[in-house]
Amino acid sequence: MKNTIKTFAVAIALMLLLPAFSARAQVYADSSTDLDKYMVPVTTPTAVPDAQGFLGRWLLLEPISKPNRSNTVFTDSYIREVFGQQYFPGQLGNTLPKDGSKVKVTVEYQPPVNLTAGRPMMPMGGAPQYEKKDVQLKWHAMDSKRFNVKLFRFATNLTEDRYGVIFWAVTVVECDKDMPNVRLAVGSNSASMWWVNGEEAVILSGDRRMVMDDCTSQRLTLKKGRNVIWGAVINGPGMSDFCARFIDEEGNPVRNITLSTK
Amino acid sequence: MKKNILLALACALLSLSAAAQVGNPYIHDPSTIVLCDGKYYTFGTGGGGLISADGWVWESGAVRPGGGAAPDAIKIGDRYLVGYSTTGGGLGGGHAGRIVTMWNKTLDPTDSLNFAYTEPIEVANSVIDEDCDAIDIGLLMDDNGRLFCTYGTYFGNIRMVELDPKTGERLAGNKPVDVAIDCEASIMIYRDGWYYLLGTHGTCCDGVNSTYNIVAGRSRNPYGPFMDNVGRDMLQGGGKMVVAADERQFGAGHFGRYIVEPGVEKMSFHWEGDLDRSGRSVLAIRPIIWREGWPEAGEIVKDGNYKILSRRRGYALELTVDFVRAAGGMRGGFGAPQAPAAPIKGQSIVDVLKTWPDGVIPVRANDYMARPHQKWTIEAVPSAGGYLGGPYYKIVIEGTDRALAAAEGGVVVTVPAFTGADEQLWQIEQLTDGTYRIMPKVVPGTEERLCLYSTGDSTPTLAKFDFNSDNAKWDLKMH
Numbered sequence: 001m002k003n004t005i006k007t008f009a010v011a012i013a014l015m016l017l018l019p020a021f022s023a024r025a026q027v028y029a030d031s032s033t034d035l036d037k038y039m040v041p042v043t044t045p046t047a048v049p050d051a052q053g054f055l056g057r058w059l060l061l062e063p064i065s066k067p068n069r070s071n072t073v074f075t076d077s078y079i080r081e082v083f084g085q086q087y088f089p090g091q092l093g094n095t096l097p098k099d100g101s102k103v104k105v106t107v108e109y110q111p112p113v114n115l116t117a118g119r120p121m122m123p124m125g126g127a128p129q130y131e132k133k134d135v136q137l138k139w140h141a142m143d144s145k146r147f148n149v150k151l152f153r154f155a156t157n158l159t160e161d162r163y164g165v166i167f168w169a170v171t172v173v174e175c176d177k178d179m180p181n182v183r184l185a186v187g188s189n190s191a192s193m194w195w196v197n198g199e200e201a202v203i204l205s206g207d208r209r210m211v212m213d214d215c216t217s218q219r220l221t222l223k224k225g226r227n228v229i230w231g232a233v234i235n236g237p238g239m240s241d242f243c244a245r246f247i248d249e250e251g252n253p254v255r256n257i258t259l260s261t262k
Numbered sequence: 263m264k265k266n267i268l269l270a271l272a273c274a275l276l277s278l279s280a281a282a283q284v285g286n287p288y289i290h291d292p293s294t295i296v297l298c299d300g301k302y303y304t305f306g307t308g309g310g311g312l313i314s315a316d317g318w319v320w321e322s323g324a325v326r327p328g329g330g331a332a333p334d335a336i337k338i339g340d341r342y343l344v345g346y347s348t349t350g351g352g353l354g355g356g357h358a359g360r361i362v363t364m365w366n367k368t369l370d371p372t373d374s375l376n377f378a379y380t381e382p383i384e385v386a387n388s389v390i391d392e393d394c395d396a397i398d399i400g401l402l403m404d405d406n407g408r409l410f411c412t413y414g415t416y417f418g419n420i421r422m423v424e425l426d427p428k429t430g431e432r433l434a435g436n437k438p439v440d441v442a443i444d445c446e447a448s449i450m451i452y453r454d455g456w457y458y459l460l461g462t463h464g465t466c467c468d469g470v471n472s473t474y475n476i477v478a479g480r481s482r483n484p485y486g487p488f489m490d491n492v493g494r495d496m497l498q499g500g501g502k503m504v505v506a507a508d509e510r511q512f513g514a515g516h517f518g519r520y521i522v523e524p525g526v527e528k529m530s531f532h533w534e535g536d537l538d539r540s541g542r543s544v545l546a547i548r549p550i551i552w553r554e555g556w557p558e559a560g561e562i563v564k565d566g567n568y569k570i571l572s573r574r575r576g577y578a579l580e581l582t583v584d585f586v587r588a589a590g591g592m593r594g595g596f597g598a599p600q601a602p603a604a605p606i607k608g609q610s611i612v613d614v615l616k617t618w619p620d621g622v623i624p625v626r627a628n629d630y631m632a633r634p635h636q637k638w639t640i641e642a643v644p645s646a647g648g649y650l651g652g653p654y655y656k657i658v659i660e661g662t663d664r665a666l667a668a669a670e671g672g673v674v675v676t677v678p679a680f681t682g683a684d685e686q687l688w689q690i691e692q693l694t695d696g697t698y699r700i701m702p703k704v705v706p707g708t709e710e711r712l713c714l715y716s717t718g719d720s721t722p723t724l725a726k727f728d729f730n731s732d733n734a735k736w737d738l739k740m741h
Contacts, residue, residue: 028438033393
């Protein structure tokens with residue numbers, strides 16, 4: 001009986017320790033780059049954050065070509081200027097574009113990367129000349145299958161662009177009550193800016209890698225009902241992605257919200 | 263004016279000598295330092311590498327065939343396993359990469375009998391455009407004899423495979439596991455049952471504007487998850503800082519660990535840009551400090567004025583001379599002051615120097631009273647060479663040339679003037695707990711390496727280093 005109790009106690013202790021040592025299963029390498037490995041089109045009216053509170057439902061605009069051969073140019077001033085431009089009607093507005101709708105944008109055209117041409121470095125010669133080109137870009141309502149939104153694969157699967165790009169993202173957070181003193185916590189590759197209900201909430205400048213909770217907003221209030229979250233990510237030669245969640249005063253994820261793209 | 267310029271140049275030379283490796287330590291993406299037949303080796307991107315006889319003065323000369331990028335090296339048994347990627351970096355194109363390993367019986371290219379690399383064997387690869395770029399190999403053999411290999415860049419995930427330590431090949435059936443994102447130059451190290459995964463974040467390859475920095479996460483399981491100090495998975499970008507930029511050196515990347523002996527560990531990496539060397543990429547070596555279970559970069563001792571305090575009791579190393587009472591005397595502590603309070607000048611060397619004997623003066627330790635015979639100046643001696651990651655120093659009483667020296671019989675004394683003799687040169691290294699080991703280059707009359715050691719609270723001597731004893735450790739505090 002004494003041994004049984006001892007064994008039971010050891011088992012309980014191991015169970016308590018286990019989460020710290022094996023928070024998740026091993027992630028075996030997978031060479032697939034299909035879009036549905038990373039995200040899928042929205043098929044339900046609403047979604048909820050994942051177990052860590054990450055916001056997975058976003059309306060994403062196909063990348064706007066913005067050639068940059070190095071991410072070291074992403075100063076606060078630069079990204080404020082670039083994201084301050086009007087790319088499409090309703091930008092940062094309260095009404096979301098419709099899934100599948102298209103916007104016309106004039107971009108600096110850059111030829112697609114030739115993946116089979118060896119391993120070229122980003123060209124570092126003189127300043128390249130880019131011709132202006134009018135393009136139509138489409139909005140896609142997507143549910144990320146990961147904690148992060150892999151914009152790079154969104155781009156490589158749906159467009160010819162992958163580097164030197166700007167992504168716009170928007171989602172709606174529905175709350176059943178006012179939520180004061182929460183923060184928007186973001187990580188992005190590379191620089192990004194984020195707005196909550198039309199107000200700038202957080203900026204991530206510089207040549208950044210995507211790090212969970214890299215930058216957080218000051219305390220803000222998610223109001224009862226509809227809250228619109230906009231984000232813009234810029235990248236030169238990098239694998240664009242972002243992760244965003246709301247955290248409370250103790251740093252715990254805010255999960256009692258719903259997400260939609262309407 | 264001319265004198266001032268010369269003085270400034272001399273100061274610049276001194277600070278250069280203490281801040282980074284000397285000689286021609288130009289390298290990018292250095293492999294973990296390996297000792298072979300009494301010499302240190304590290305290999306770099308593109309082929310070749312550096313050799314050092316003492317670990318401080320580095321010159322080119324190491325030989326690695328195959329070109330490619332970012333090698334790593336490890337000694338297993340009596341052979342050396344060298345891995346590298348046959349492909350280079352860059353984000354602009356495809357990312358089909360190959361990681362290979364090869365063996366050599368020696369790393370000494372002048373040993374024509376034994377120096378011959380085996381044919382490279384592929385141990386991992388990445389196919390075009392998948393979320394991995396198979397370059398930047400890092401090798402670890404853990405305490406259980408298991409050999410791990412991490413690889414990858416900013417293009418996707420850092421992955422790990424397990425190798426056969428007998429052949430250097432991938433273990434049969436072993437599948438690559440994703441262990442981190444958005445890193446480069448990953449490598450694992452093992453300590454006290456923890457596997458640490460170190461990776462480089464920040465901007466690469468931009469000279470003195472490179473923001474490369476090295477971070478770490480840890481796991482009890484070699485396959486992760488590797489969590490940082492606030493519980494973030496490195497697959498979610500987590501990582502605790504190990505080393506970032508210095509004042510004149512920038513872009514720390516490509517970590518390697520070298521264990522000298524228990525309590526004495528070094529990290530090698532490169533600075534992407536060194537302002538003291540035209541902004542070129544150079545080899546860096548720093549002590550590893552383990553603080554609350556996490557590695558971080560210690561410091562190479564900078565030239566300056568220090569008090570040298572024993573860890574045994576906290577007493578200060580001092581000359582064995584009569585102390586001179588400080589000015590100020592005994593003051594009444596009670597009642598209203600009869601005059602406004604005013605500062606009193608502290609004791610200086612000129613107040614006491616004439617009271618000291620000429621010739622050899624022994625040393626002892628005593629409670630620190632900011633007296634001149636307790637104040638030391640530590641300066642690197644650029645012409646004296648060094649040891650792994652540090653130059654030899656002279657230790658003199660501040661404001662004088664009276665130098666600390668090892669003497670016959672394993673004792674420590676001071677001599678009237680520093681002559682540059684080996685027994686007056688000191689190896690000063692930060693230990694893994696942040697304290698210092700102070701060791702003369704030689705001790706007259708013995709071949710043994712001895713260190714400054716407290717046999718009693720007040721009695722320093724020279725004795726064998728023991729990391730488990732505070733008798734062998736000292737604190738250096740600038741004053």
